[in-house]
Amino acid sequence: MIRRVSLLFISIWLLGCSNRSIRETGLVTERAMVVSAHPLASAVGTEILKRGGNAVDAAVAVQFALAVVYPDAGNIGGGGFLVLRQKDGSTAALDYREKAPAAAHRDMYLDEKGEVIKELSLKGHLAAGVPGTVDGMVVAHQKYGSMPWAELVQPAVQLAAKGFPLTKKEAKKLNEERKDFLKYNTRRPEFILKNRWKEGDTIRMKSLALVLTQIRDRGRAGFYEGLVADSIVAEMKRGGGLITHQDLAAYHSVWRKPIVANVGEYRVISMPPPSSGGIALVQLLTISADYPLGEWEYKTAKTTHLMIEAERRVYADRAVHLGDPDFYKVPVEGLLDTAYIKRQMVGFSPGRATDSDEVSAGTPAPAESPNTTHYSIVDSQGNAVSVTTTLNSSFGAKVFVAGAGFLLNNEMDDFSVKPGAPNSYRLVGGEANAIAPGKRMLSSMTPTILEKNGKLYMVVGSMGGSTIITTVYQIILNVIAHGMPMQGAVNAGRFHHQWRPDWVLSEWGALGFGTGIRLWLMGHKIAPKVSGGIGRAAGILVRPDGRLEGGADPRGDDASAGF
Numbered sequence: 001m002i003r004r005v006s007l008l009f010i011s012i013w014l015l016g017c018s019n020r021s022i023r024e025t026g027l028v029t030e031r032a033m034v035v036s037a038h039p040l041a042s043a044v045g046t047e048i049l050k051r052g053g054n055a056v057d058a059a060v061a062v063q064f065a066l067a068v069v070y071p072d073a074g075n076i077g078g079g080g081f082l083v084l085r086q087k088d089g090s091t092a093a094l095d096y097r098e099k100a101p102a103a104a105h106r107d108m109y110l111d112e113k114g115e116v117i118k119e120l121s122l123k124g125h126l127a128a129g130v131p132g133t134v135d136g137m138v139v140a141h142q143k144y145g146s147m148p149w150a151e152l153v154q155p156a157v158q159l160a161a162k163g164f165p166l167t168k169k170e171a172k173k174l175n176e177e178r179k180d181f182l183k184y185n186t187r188r189p190e191f192i193l194k195n196r197w198k199e200g201d202t203i204r205m206k207s208l209a210l211v212l213t214q215i216r217d218r219g220r221a222g223f224y225e226g227l228v229a230d231s232i233v234a235e236m237k238r239g240g241g242l243i244t245h246q247d248l249a250a251y252h253s254v255w256r257k258p259i260v261a262n263v264g265e266y267r268v269i270s271m272p273p274p275s276s277g278g279i280a281l282v283q284l285l286t287i288s289a290d291y292p293l294g295e296w297e298y299k300t301a302k303t304t305h306l307m308i309e310a311e312r313r314v315y316a317d318r319a320v321h322l323g324d325p326d327f328y329k330v331p332v333e334g335l336l337d338t339a340y341i342k343r344q345m346v347g348f349s350p351g352r353a354t355d356s357d358e359v360s361a362g363t364p365a366p367a368e369s370p371n372t373t374h375y376s377i378v379d380s381q382g383n384a385v386s387v388t389t390t391l392n393s394s395f396g397a398k399v400f401v402a403g404a405g406f407l408l409n410n411e412m413d414d415f416s417v418k419p420g421a422p423n424s425y426r427l428v429g430g431e432a433n434a435i436a437p438g439k440r441m442l443s444s445m446t447p448t449i450l451e452k453n454g455k456l457y458m459v460v461g462s463m464g465g466s467t468i469i470t471t472v473y474q475i476i477l478n479v480i481a482h483g484m485p486m487q488g489a490v491n492a493g494r495f496h497h498q499w500r501p502d503w504v505l506s507e508w509g510a511l512g513f514g515t516g517i518r519l520w521l522m523g524h525k526i527a528p529k530v531s532g533g534i535g536r537a538a539g540i541l542v543r544p545d546g547r548l549e550g551g552a553d554p555r556g557d558d559a560s561a562g563f
């Protein structure tokens with residue numbers, strides 16, 4: 001039966017073919033570049049770099065600008081991860097992921113029979129974790145910033161106060177969310193004052209401008225104390241949420257030791273737990289390095305099969321071993337051990353799909369909407385910053401803090417609300433990622449920087465929930481194994497396997513006719529993923545002549561800018 005359904009899917013999906021060129025070269029600049037999900041945010045970051053700001057200065061300005069112009073995922077009510085590599089080669093990773101409120105508990109999304117209450121962790125006030133973004137930006141700026149804080153927040157204040165024109169895609173998304181905005185808000189949010197948005201309409205966010213002014217003038221205190229904190233807590237009380245003044249006061253982002261691993265001639269620098277991204281990416285690239293994927297060629301059944309089988313095994317590990325390291329002993333070293341990673345491929349057959357039931361997480365040596373958005377920055381000194389930030393789903397919990405005009409995240413759904421029960425990305429988890437007060441929920445965000453021969457080579461990351469890791473993995477392979485330019489590597493069609501459910505998601509045309517049939521004959525279960533595409537990435541590649549090439553994702557309004 002499954003085979004018959006798969007066949008049906010295949011025939012539908014074979015009709016589609018990707019019209020994006022894998023040989024396209026993106027914007028090339030001499031010295032500095034910003035690639036983000038919105039042209040206005042990329043322009044804000046570039047302006048900061050032109051004024052002599054460094055990559056962290058630009059990252060702060062872009063984060064706040066995205067909170068205005070890209071409210072689906074840009075945020076001050078969410079969280080994220082920042083990975084950086086200084087021009088001297090030193091690295092750092094900042095965790096400003098949301099935390100569970102103190103009143104959260106393991107079974108808070110279950111009914112009296114122990115069943116998951118649909119959408120409770122996804123929509124509405126109870127879905128929100130304590131936001132980390134503002135603290136994260138303050139902390140990053142304190143350590144690495146060079147320009148005055150206020151100058152970095154001001155462009156966002158201006159965008160919110162003066163307004164900006166909506167792109168076609170953004171207008172469509174706001175219209176689609178209208179019903180949920182009405183349903184989940186205690187007061188009518190600004191976004192639905194208008195009935196139907198269209199491309200080119202100017203959208204102004206007066207309350208958000210006031211909140212950003214507080215942040216500009218008072219830094220951390222402008223969000224976690226005073227009027228804004230009062231508005232958040234009042235909103236929680238009206239809507240039955242959990243976040244208190246104490247939760248806000250207690251929120252602090254954390255500098256963590258980045259995941260750094262050598263894979264062939266590359267050094268991968270990425271995010272450690274509570275993201276699963278860095279570990280999973282290193283595992284995938286380490287497995288891939290054992291096979292001549294360049295020789296096997298892009299999009300062939302041989303290459304694609306190997307990649308799917310690697311993904312299946314790596315996501316099995318993710319489900320069992322990964323969670324917030326402040327609460328759960330994550331066996332980081334064991335999971336990154338090359339011998340361990342290779343052992344996970346035992347049972348791999350070049351001609352047959354493995355059933356996910358035959359695959360389980362390994363036993364490493366003990367030790368310790370989807371919507372998200374990524375931006376990549378390189379400044380004229382050669383410092384690089386890779387940031388992925390999120391509200392979780394598109395427009396988060398769909399809840400605006402009344403009078404403050406910003407959206408709250410629904411990051412609580414990234415916890416495993418019940419062992420084995422899939423979340424909105426159909427990811428499963430267990431003890432490592434169970435809810436606990438003050439704990440950070442496991443993430444797939446994979447902000448990454450690559451070095452080649454000791455020099456900065458690539459800055460890359462993506463949105464896309466569970467598909468973030470496979471998106472970043474495939475883009476890197478597109479460049480290092482298949483020789484694509486950065487833009488072509490981002491354009492290229494994507495596919496995804498995450499162990500459970502046991503199927504391969506693919507974009508239109510991503511697998512191609514012959515490969516699709518061959519994979520199906522090997523026993524892969526193939527489901528199409530057509531709407532919106534898989535992931536939305538932003539990459540910068542340092543070319544052999546030292547110039548920078550941007551890869552801005554055509555799946556969104558993303559734009560590269562620089563000089």
Ligand code: GLY
Pocket residue numbers: 372390391392393411414442443444445465466
């Ligand atoms: N909210 C998506 C992630 O962090 O993986």
